[in-house]
Amino acid sequence: MPDKKKTTQERILHAFVDLVSAHGYEGSTTRAVADAAGVNEVTLFRHFGDKASLARAAFKAFSPEADLAAYDPAVDASDPAKAASDLCRCLIFVRDTLRDHPMLVNPVLRDLARRIGRGLDRDVVPDPAFRVIQQALAKAKPVLRPEVDPVATSLSLLGLVVIYLMEERYLPSPEIANGDRLFAAALRPLILWKPEQ
Numbered sequence: 749m750p751d752k753k754k755t756t757q758e759r760i761l762h763a764f765v766d767l768v769s770a771h772g773y774e775g776s777t778t779r780a781v782a783d784a785a786g787v788n789e790v791t792l793f794r795h796f797g798d799k800a801s802l803a804r805a806a807f808k809a810f811s812p813e814a815d816l817a818a819y820d821p822a823v824d825a826s827d828p829a830k831a832a833s834d835l836c837r838c839l840i841f842v843r844d845t846l847r848d849h850p851m852l853v854n855p856v857l858r859d860l861a862r863r864i865g866r867g868l869d870r871d872v873v874p875d876p877a878f879r880v881i882q883q884a885l886a887k888a889k890p891v892l893r894p895e896v897d898p899v900a901t902s903l904s905l906l907g908l909v910v911i912y913l914m915e916e917r918y919l920p921s922p923e924i925a926n927g928d929r930l931f932a933a934a935l936r937p938l939i940l941w942k943p944e945q
Contacts, residue, residue, distance in 0.1 A: 757795050759785040761806045773803065812849040816842070816876035821884035828939045831891045832932065838884040839931040842877045843909045847916075881905050896938050908934055
């Protein structure tokens with residue numbers, strides 16, 4: 749049953765995401781999307797033009813780019829423990845933001861983003877999340893081990909967050925029950941700890 753509190757465009761976009769998540773892009777006809785949104789197919793075409801334009805609009809509508817761009821990863825690099833805690837808080841923020849935007853974590857939808865990518869801004873995919881992590885690592889640089897490569901480490905940490913979300917969503921297991929602990933454990937080897945720590 750369509751949610752009448754949402755605008756027609758919002759209902760169509762949500763229906764599209766739900767159907768593509770369940771049936772793939774090819775298996776989600778515009779007629780099925782319109783039916784799920786509680787509108788006729790002509791209304792869908794009037795709002796979005798065609799299926800590819802609808803897909804691009806869905807990625808833009810559900811992109812966390814603004815949330816990620818507004819986030820300032822404050823990292824106190826005066827103390828290794830504080831820096832580790834702040835870096836962990838940054839990963840938790842990225843995790844929670846991506847969790848609220850499942851289009852970026854769902855493998856079917858990510859594949860669709862790559863296929864229709866010509867019409868998408870590059871930042872619709874997880875580049876903004878990568879930049880947040882990279883900024884946090886740059887601020888933590890005084891307490892990071894010298895061999896830490898910021899690009900490779902940012903990609904690795906973003907990968908950990910995405911895998912965590914996929915596991916949490918599709919294959920829940922006790923090993924991923926406490927993401928905060930996993931993030932802290934992944935960050936610990938990156939830090940130059942004082943001898944007594």
